[in-house]
Amino acid sequence: MLEIENVSKVFPGRRSLFGKSEPVVALDQVSLSVRKGGCFGLVGESGSGKTTLTRSILRLDVPTSGRILFEGQDLASLSPAALRHIRARIQIVFQDPYASLNPRMSVHDIVAEPLVIHRDVMGLDNRQRTDRAVELLALVGLGAQHLHRYPHEFSGGQRQRIGIARALATNPDLILLDEPTSALDVSVQAQVLNLLIDLQDRLSLTYLFISHDLGVIRYVCDEIALIWRGKIVEKGQTAAVFDNPASEYARMLIAAMPEVRSAATRE
């Protein structure tokens, strides 16, 4: 479904009064393949390049070299109109549910906005958009009574559900989940993760799940890749990577992850 082929991104050094700073290599020959219907986990710490990669897939950034293919089509070769069509089929859920929703828009307007932007593809009138918004809220477990409320009235978990509803509006095939639960409490995180799993099964979605939390990735994803300083250092089936990490980095990460289980085996 999504092929990332040898993608590199180099941010040129900035020229200033005191000479030129070094160029920054954010992505270095990254290759990934996300299977249709799968949940692909991308694990990386801060500065690993995972954000640059998501921005490149959404074409908010343009890679320096390499190709990103969505269902065989090179995103770089598409006309602006074709790119807009693809945009409707690739959606994203952001990490911070507090900052990713416009505080001045009602839930209805937030969820219906993708439908308005892609009205040429979606072909819905005003009334139908409202119906769809109610349907989407129901899909993420929120009642229609929330339709005309504003983001600040909701808890973090509810806001993230609104963000998910917005991502689902255009019936996308691929959803990028950019740390969707790291701003939430564990109790809420579990609910949101289960919702995501349930939605994937019901709507046959493909997920690219980006996180630094190995526990979450292990729970949700079937395939994972570890990215470190712009390079993919390990790739494979989730269970295989956790049981037999091949790279030094993977071993270190798995060892460093704090687990509750260890309490029983302490002392």
Add this chain to the structure above:
Amino acid sequence: MASQTVPPLLDIRDLHLTMKSFDGEAHVLNGIDLTVNRGEIWGLVGETGCGKSLTGLSISRLVSTPPARYARGEIRFEGEDVLKLSESAMQRLRGRHIGMIFQDPTTNLNPSFRIGEQLVDVALAAGRHSPEILGLEARASSSARRMAARALAETMLDKVGIPNAAQRLDDYPHQFSGGMRQRVLIAMALIGRPALLVADEPTTALDVSVQAQVLRLLTGMVQEYAMGVLLITHNLGVVAETCSHVAVMYAGNIVERGPVASVLAAPAHPYTTALLAAIPTRGVKRGDLKGLAGTVPNLIQPPPGCRFAPRCALAGPDCRADVPPMIELGAGHGAACLRVASQTEAA
């Protein structure tokens, strides 16, 4: 040390804190009892809005009053109630005897001074009162002290895992990433070897690899200097690997507390059980995780009786009648739940 005449390092008794806002007065802390001894690392866990941070801030009296008000209770630090101290006495306690680390590392370093200068200042101030921190005699010359302070700053920076510590001392805060700044702040809080360290989500913004390193440093310091630590976190994994004891907070109450091994292996309060069930641990199948429905209640009109009752699967009418007392389960493990009481009576 552990003779009966020596008061515990930190002893919070029946602490009630209310907070005034436009919507009314919220009962944000509702009778907190907590004792931290030297050598203990207490984890304070719970969902957002449970009062964890306010408990931590209260220890250094950093909650502004008003809008907050201490309705009842005391916070005894080495036997003295900090709520009754004068502001200047409190200032002497802060930093030197009670160290604080906060989650947000961006605002706590002065952007116009080098990292080294800021660390050296703290080291010198600490050395003025306890010269052994710098490893010098009290009469040592000021240049010798400066040298020692700088050496100590370098050691601490190295200990919190900053590479090339010696050179990085001359950098300014903006040259450090967020994670590195947080490590600098941790080094700064530990340099004076406070008797009690209150760390509010100190590693939440850090990568797991760095987090592990910082937590190891913390446990090392506790063993070496017999510090007491209150580690506020939402991550039970961190508690399991770092803490000796844990207190679980819900809506302004401590609902369960005790030694980590005992509480996490055999949680007695339904809230603790629910929190643990929500963690994606090894072996949990996809879709099998148990979330906890509902949110922390509005504390302006908290639910009557047990504040967790509205979200609790085991709750009955008796739970809504009265605030459940803390029931001792042995070895310091206790839980404030009527269901625990009926179980222990039956047993």
Add this chain to the structure above:
Amino acid sequence: MNAQGSVPESARRYALRRALFRFSQSGLSLVGLALVVTLLMIAVFGPSLAPYPEHLGGAVNTAARFRPPSLAHPFGTNELGQDVFSLVLGGTRVSVLAGLAVVMLGTLIGTVVGAIAGYAGGWTDEILMRISDLKLTVPGLILAMAVAAALGPGILNMVIAIALSWWPGYARLVRGEVMAKKEELFVTAARAIGAGPGRILFRHILPNILTPVIVKMSLDMGFAILTVASLGFIGIGVKPPTPEWGSLLSVARGYMPDYWWTAIFPGLAIFTAVFGFNLLGDGLRDVFDPKARR
């Protein structure tokens, strides 16, 4: 924190209630509000409230020149025997409406320029901002005088003249706010959905920068009224017999200090208007941005 269990209240109503509560916490803001409301009422109904409406049209009563304040003429009479109280009431309309028009026009131009500069960045930003800097180097009153002189006298020309010297402040404010909001995650989210620049600017950025602009507008109203009066004072702007505070003051200047009432009352009117709008602006700022408080 949203109240649980209670009857759900709409977000807007709650926000309004909360804003009113915060606003009413400060007595001075309430004074400002009262002054501004009174002023606007007088601007609308002033001429019909005037005890001597014929004086507003230019009628004179030479028999009653320079009468000191009395029951019949609370503010006294001027050199033409006109009732100063009536003139001040009548002048409110011109002064307040002209001030309002200046601020609105200035805001409009400034917001458009600032939004384009802040959103587009790069060369567009450079050029637009240098133009606005240029405006800032010339004192506003001098520029307004020059423009008014070129366009000829008249209320509309005066308003245009002042507005042209007024917009750079708004352009700077809006540009800064737009640049800050452009980096917000919800704007990135909108871009990721596929929203175009127009939608992002009008739907996502501008609604979120409205409050500082409104606050600046209310703070500026006083100065705009003052500027209108200043131009009236130097004789550019409104022509007699239409009463206007600045020109009333200008004429009265020659009769000071013997006939002080002819000058003091139009002056007090200007002072009250400026003061009222400033208090209101401060109050609004406290409501919208409680962090700026002291």
